[in-house]
Amino acid sequence: MTTVIGLGNAGCKIVDLFSQYPQYSCYKFDVGLKKGKGNFPLRTYEKLEDYEQKLPSPRSFLKGITGDVLFVMAGGGKVSSYALRILESLKKNQITVLYIRPELSLLNETQSKLESMSYGVFQQYARSGLFYNLILVSNSEIERILGGLPIRDYYNNINETIVSTLHMINVYKNNDPLFNTFDQKPVGVRISTFGICDLEAGEENLFFSLDNVSDMDYYYAYDKAEIESNQSLLSDIKNNINKKKEVIKRVTYGVYETNYEQNYLYCIQSTSIIQQ
16 A cells, blocks of 8 residues: 655645545645644744744654655645655655646745745755655646636646546556566656556647656556457557657556556656756
8 A cells, every 4th residue: 555645735635635545545744734543733833944843753643654655745835844854754665756836927936935945855855866756747737738727626626637647557557467568767767747648649748848758658558348359459559669769768668458448548757857
């Protein structure tokens, strides 16, 4: 089971959506949370440094966590100053950070400075190997993919897209493919994003515009009828992969059989280069 930990409003909203799936154990840190199982209420401070210096250690709250951890946070909030205290308490775990980059034009000066700091520090930590992986997603990029969103459900639609997509990728990662070429990535390739591909149009809709992509993983999910009847399926996939290898250094894929009526294609992009 993967443990999912959310910090701040956006992180906690993401954790709430993950909690609908039995594969995840969920914890939340935020101001205004009610005390309860998996909840760690935070006090409000005026000074940013107080969130790191005055808040109690989360070590005892997190001591029972074993295995993989997904830590979720959006940049710009004051409580983001508490992130390193949480991550320090999890240093024995394999940590993946899901960092949600907000719409930068909506941030004030203080929020912009906090976001820039978090964005840079997390990338440096990932490259140094302190994190297993850093996954970047952009609210504005997902809004573009979805073709615009109503104000009332703006963040709900974005969060649901992030969680449902990442959950399905996790499902396939934990199931045996019918055919695959997956391989271990080079050391240092730890900055990633993910997305959904349109099998019909051949479009790739990534949740972050990643520069200097060196690695690409594809997860092809076909229903049983397609797997059994389409004799050119594997050939078509290999042709697509070979075309992609003309522009990306390493490209791998897996083919999975599903019970869904619709076919799906998910992808993960990765790089070792710090994003500006």
